[in-house]
Amino acid sequence: MLRFVLLWLMAVTVSFSGITAATVETEPKPAPTQPPVLNVVFLDQNEAQTADRVLTMADIQALPAAEFTTTTIWTEGEQQFRGVWLSDLMTYLEVSDGTIFFSALNEYMIEITLAEMVPGGPMLAYEWNGIPMSPRDKGPLWIVFPYDSDQKFQSESVYAQSIWQLDRIEVSR
Template sequence: MIHQFWRAIAAFLVGVIIATAGANANGLEKPKGTVLLTVSGAISKTNAGETARFDLAMLEAIDSTVIETTTIWTDGIQHLRGVSLAALTKALGVNSGTLRAKAINDYVVEIPVTDAVEGGPIIAYELNGEQMPLRNKGPLWIVYPFDTDVAYKSEQIYTRSIWQLDRIEVVQ
């Protein structure tokens, strides 16, 4: 009887180890809240088939970066909080290619992964201390720190600042 008990415990522990290894092999937890961003394509970490799905808490856990900048779409200095593009691409194992960013209305822009640098663009989830509703560029907006580098004040960069972002496909 004692032998059967230890056998059952050992079988249970092996099952837990296998289940845990399978759940963590892809490196990402599953979202518990509303999914704001789905990333697909050439990524090495997933949590839903071949995609990575993120809720707000997951984005905040990767990185919380604040930029203060003016934009051509708003008045005055804006305070934006979000996950840096550099941190997100690193978390997904992306180091080359193009990010095909898509908005809820299917508007698409292409951003080279080389833009994902420290001190560069963020995927903002807060504007001036508040989450962004769909009617105000939300729920996510890719924003470059326009005031930190004159190179960010170009038509090419402005077109990459997609709002109402909900999908990114990484293409090589």
Template sequence: MHRLARVLLALLLLAGPLAAEGLPAALAAPLLTVTGQIAHRNTGDAAVFDLAMLGSMPAQSFTTRTTWTDGAQHFTGVALRDLMTAVGASGSRLRATAINGYSVEIPAAGWREPVPIIAYRRNGLAMSLREHGPLWIVYPYDAAAEYRSAQAYSHSIWQLDRIAVLD
């Protein structure tokens, strides 16, 4: 009996790391699909996230003004860095693409810091398509001059729905 218990324990210990390699499946409408140079997937060759999955990750929040909205806005979302860690990204750049096909490339240096975030709430509410949502890459523009640069503004893609991790 002890031998059987040891074999079962060994199998459980081996299964733990294997289960950690994958991501849970999205149960609601997918908001974001990540493909490319990623180690962790949940749907074929992609990592697909719904709002609950993004909301279960460590949240970052800040208040800032943007050039696209009136007055200070409070954003909540997941750090792009944390999302890339969750999918096991190994590329040197990202291609972020919006629902309308608009895309930007973000070098690895641009997503290895605590900002930007992929915001899923603005002023406490989910964002509609009309309000730049449901996902928007944002920086704390008021916090530093580097976030008020042409580069940061160009990376601030709204209506985000896909990210490809490129080599």
């Protein structure tokens, strides 16, 4: 229940910031501030929020980039993805233990353990076939796996973990 309340609050916050951005956009060009694309929330054992980090696309793109080509069950043909290994992201976020949940625009939520986050494993993609991803087409952030590289990435659970329209990460320690 608490989580839904939080999500609701979060959604409201994002909406406001969107509105702000939209409003700002109408203004004659000030110093362009990047809109937040990913909200990282840190929770303690009682699910109380202890910290909060907002990442822009630039923040993410500043991290070491990774790239691979694979097919997916949601697309047709070979797809090229570029992004950041989740392991690198966690290093960047200084997360080395705890439970990590990933949540999407449609309130879809899954867990990926730290152990699963290895280079060559889940990747936070921001470019699909060389272009940034639209929120109308699974963007702007999509966790993908190199499905073709290993049979283990062709399982139901991996498909479920391949969350698109990612907008929030919850780290419980």
